[in-house]
Amino acid sequence: MKIRHGLTIAVVVLAATFLAYAIWGQRETERPTIRSLRTAQDADAPDGEPREFEDGWKVPSFDPRIEILTGIDLFRVPVASRLDYPMGSANGALTYNAQPFWEMNASRGGRHTGDDLNGIGGQNSDLNDPVYAIGNGLVIYAGEPDPSWGKTILIAHRLPDGRLIQSMYAHLATIEVPLDEPVVRGQQIGRVGNAGGQYLAHLHFEIHEADGVSLGQGYMNYRTNRLNPIETVESLRPTDPTNLGPSVSEIVQEIQRENLPFPTGF
Ligand SMILES: [Zn+2]
Structure with missing residues (x-):
């Protein structure tokens, strides 16, 4: 019991x-x-x-150094079958390159990681000039990473050969595209600035071959994933005038009229 x-x-x-x-x-x-x-x-x-x-x-x-794009982002990056200049005109007229890619700048302790594009008037004459997306892409960064970069945009593009590149636009006066939005070639994404008055107005323009967000520095001694920006743009500018595709405004108007899904690869 x-x-x-x-x-x-x-x-x-x-x-x-x-x-x-x-x-x-x-x-x-x-x-x-x-x-x-x-x-x-x-x-x-x-x-x-x-x-x-x-x-x-x-x-x-x-911490931008350790960010990679998600699978969904990678899937959403449109094909950019043609690239154009980010300032001036589609063929780069009305601009000059004040500090070419990979030029040594001893006072800054390294080589320039991009091209410094300026309006032909020089000085601050290009302040607030429009900056255009160089190709169809997806906005993967839009913000101010640090004072020396100022307002900066990164756009991811899929090249026809499958490679993933990014175009970077720094020292902007304004950012006119939201993060995570697709953009079309030639679309205005912002305006030329001076990074809060630090420099004479110009566009610091870079191209990276990368699948992540890494803004890096404006001067480095190793190329890492930096490509020559102007050479890259030129390599995807068809010289055949019949291969230019419809204008961006035509496409945008067509989308608005028909409420069509966003096109890729034109
Ligand atoms: Zn620069």
Whole structure:
């Protein structure tokens, strides 16, 4: 009798413990919501996941050095079968290159990672001139990474041969395209600026071959993933006048009229 009584108590205690454990496990734990997994810039952590710090759960701040594009972003990058100049006109008229790609700049301690495009008037005459997307692409960064870059846009493009490149437009006065939006070749994306008055107005224009967001520095001693911007644009500018495709405004008007899905590869 005594043994049976003991056994009953043991079973009850065990059941109560199990029940308490189950209820504890079901409780609502307070965690911040995941902000976004959509894009490199929206995801404030490598995978947008909050982490526990000493003073609670936080989403670590954005570190552009370790961001890669998501599979969905890569899928959404349109094909840019033709590239044009980002300033002046489609063939680069009305601009000059004040500091060509990979020119040594001893005072800055390295080689220039892009082309500095200026209006032919020089000085600040090109301040607020329009800056155009060089090809169909997806805006993968739009913001101010640090004071020396100023307002900066990165657009990802898929080349006809499958390679993924990015065009970068820095020191802008304005950013006129939202992050994560597709753009068409020739679309105005911003205006030429001086990075908050640090330089004479010009467009610092770079091209990277990359599948992530890495803004890097304006002067480096290693090429890494930097391509010659003007050479890259020229390599995808057809000389055959019958191969120029419809104008961007024609396409945009057609989309608005017909409510068509966004085109790729024209
Ligand atoms: Zn520059």
